[in-house]
Amino acid sequence: MAESLQQLILDNLDVHTTIQDTRSIVIPGQSEPAVSRDAQITVLGALNSLLSRDMVHFDTHEITSHVLTSEGSQVALEGSHEARVWSALPTKGQGAPVTPAQLEKQFGGELVQVGQRRAFKNGWIGKEGAGFVQILSTIEDTTRMDLLEIQSSGTLKSGERTLADLRKRKLIVQRKGQWFTVHKGPNFSTSTAKPETDLTVDMLTSGAWKTSTYKKYNFEAEGAPTTGGSLHPLLKVREEIRNIFLEMGFAEMPTGSFVESGFWCFDALFVPQQHPAREVQDTFYISDPPRSLDPEPEYYKKVSMVHERGGFGSTGYRAPWSHEETTKLLLRTHTTASSAHMLYKLAARCRGEDVEDDRPAAGKEGQKDDGFRPAKLFSIDRVFRNETTDATHLAEFHQVEGVVADRNLTLADLIGFMKVFFGKMGIKQVRFKPAYNPYTEPSLEIFAFHPMLDRWVEVGNSGMFRPEMLEPMGFPKDVRVHGWGLSLERPTMIRYGINNIRTLLGHKTSIEGIENSPAPML
Numbered sequence: 001m002a003e004s005l006q007q008l009i010l011d012n013l014d015v016h017t018t019i020q021d022t023r024s025i026v027i028p029g030q031s032e033p034a035v036s037r038d039a040q041i042t043v044l045g046a047l048n049s050l051l052s053r054d055m056v057h058f059d060t061h062e063i064t065s066h067v068l069t070s071e072g073s074q075v076a077l078e079g080s081h082e083a084r085v086w087s088a089l090p091t092k093g094q095g096a097p098v099t100p101a102q103l104e105k106q107f108g109g110e111l112v113q114v115g116q117r118r119a120f121k122n123g124w125i126g127k128e129g130a131g132f133v134q135i136l137s138t139i140e141d142t143t144r145m146d147l148l149e150i151q152s153s154g155t156l157k158s159g160e161r162t163l164a165d166l167r168k169r170k171l172i173v174q175r176k177g178q179w180f181t182v183h184k185g186p187n188f189s190t191s192t193a194k195p196e197t198d199l200t201v202d203m204l205t206s207g208a209w210k211t212s213t214y215k216k217y218n219f220e221a222e223g224a225p226t227t228g229g230s231l232h233p234l235l236k237v238r239e240e241i242r243n244i245f246l247e248m249g250f251a252e253m254p255t256g257s258f259v260e261s262g263f264w265c266f267d268a269l270f271v272p273q274q275h276p277a278r279e280v281q282d283t284f285y286i287s288d289p290p291r292s293l294d295p296e297p298e299y300y301k302k303v304s305m306v307h308e309r310g311g312f313g314s315t316g317y318r319a320p321w322s323h324e325e326t327t328k329l330l331l332r333t334h335t336t337a338s339s340a341h342m343l344y345k346l347a348a349r350c351r352g353e354d355v356e357d358d359r360p361a362a363g364k365e366g367q368k369d370d371g372f373r374p375a376k377l378f379s380i381d382r383v384f385r386n387e388t389t390d391a392t393h394l395a396e397f398h399q400v401e402g403v404v405a406d407r408n409l410t411l412a413d414l415i416g417f418m419k420v421f422f423g424k425m426g427i428k429q430v431r432f433k434p435a436y437n438p439y440t441e442p443s444l445e446i447f448a449f450h451p452m453l454d455r456w457v458e459v460g461n462s463g464m465f466r467p468e469m470l471e472p473m474g475f476p477k478d479v480r481v482h483g484w485g486l487s488l489e490r491p492t493m494i495r496y497g498i499n500n501i502r503t504l505l506g507h508k509t510s511i512e513g514i515e516n517s518p519a520p521m522l
């Protein structure tokens with residue numbers, strides 16, 4: 001319909017050059033001219049669309065018009081109350097007068113009351129005995145005629161006073177409206193075919209480009225806002241966690257490569273060679289190249305000894321030791337492998353190696369410098385586990401890992417630290433549960449109360465590294481090392497209300513509405 005209205009406007013302009021008053025336009029499919037509000041809107045729509053292509057220009061005129069109320073429509077159809085009362089009466093002297101009761105029976109009380117009063121006032125009817133008779137034998141029902149005029153033109157020639165009167169009688173109401181004068185624009189044509197926006201190969205080969213009209217460039221257009229260039233939620237949360245570590249005095253440790261040896265991922269951490277985590281169902285092994293270089297022989301000797309036969313106060317596992325197992329290459333299952341590298345490096349001075357480190361000794365007063373220097377280190381990086389994937393597990397995720405090395409640390413230090421650390425992440429309620437890790441004793445699982453889920457969820461794993469791990473590296477006996485790890489994905493999912501991890505790490509999905517927003521607090 002919109003198209004045919006545009007066509008109608010253009011065809012009219014083709015003949016007359018201007019359309020003086022759009023109120024005379026009959027919208028295709030409608031029998032009435034464009035005076036109703038809906039019709040005005042339809043006309044404006046068609047004009048704007050032609051204006052956008054410079055096919056027409058137009059001027060807008062504001063008008064107030066009048067429309068009939070439902071009572072007014074009824075009067076326009078059946079006559080005014082007074083006329084109807086008048087028509088029900090006999091001419092004076094030519095029949096029995098009609099009583100008010102009889103009139104009420106015919107028209108209802110309300111109509112009769114108004115009608116009778118006005119007919120009287122007009123001098124149309126008179127009283128005779130107990131009833132009424134016509135005094136004039138013909139009348140002019142001006143109310144009805146005025147309403148019919150308003151119905152068709154929206155106004156009344158005879159003037160504002162009558163309009164005000166009809167408004168007071170609630171037979172009409174005022175409407176604000178618009179009408180338009182329309183002129184030809186620079187691109188005037190009688191064809192409403194949409195101008196082309198692209199020059200296509202088809203148009204070139206068929207020659208249609210010669211006769212096509214083209215849409216003008218709009219250099220003023222602002223363009224659609226782009227959502228590109230924003231940070232992934234995991235990166236945002238990673239940055240936040242990194243800042244928490246940094247403000248707590250931690251240094252970020254290098255995490256090396258994803259490929260690690262069995263020695264650093266497991267053996268150095270005192271994970272028994274027969275441990276189920278080392279099996280192919282849990283760990284991805286690399287087939288090419290299949291073997292790592294051997295670790296430093298002195299350290300290797302101590303690690304294999306503490307496993308096989310014990311030492312440093314431990315009885316060890318007393319199980320066969322396989323050199324092959326230590327050289328297997330795999331995708332690291334935890335960043336604790338990187339922590340092991342760093343701790344081994346940190347202990348270098350304690351092993352008597354010549355390292356550059358100008359930090360002061362950290363012993364008790366009078367204690368001989370054994371080379372130990374305290375450290376607080378963290379890393380946030382990717383790890384891999386050969387797991388069955390589901391809504392909350394993927395074969396890879398990011399691990400947030402931290403270690404604190406100092407003399408005389410206790411479990412209370414670890415718990416206190418965790419409370420502060422998680423508190424800074426917005427997790428105020430934490431609980432600890434004894435757990436088991438081959439490389440820590442005691443070990444604690446960390447649970448946080450999740451107010452949205454209304455339950456405790458596991459958020460991390462921690463513990464104090466065993467002497468079987470620290471002493472072969474060369475750390476003095478009184479040095480304690482805390483460690484803990486958590487996934488980056490879990491807090492991110494909780495924070496963003498994402499319940500499928502694939503939404504976070506999948507490749508095709510987008511997370512609506514969060515592209516440019518800061519990470520919400522938990």
Ligand SMILES: N[C@@H](Cc1ccccc1)C(=O)O
Nearest residue numbers: 334336461462463483484485
């Ligand atoms: N490596 C442990 C986390 C951890 C790190 C350090 C000490 C204790 C636990 C894990 O993957 O869950």
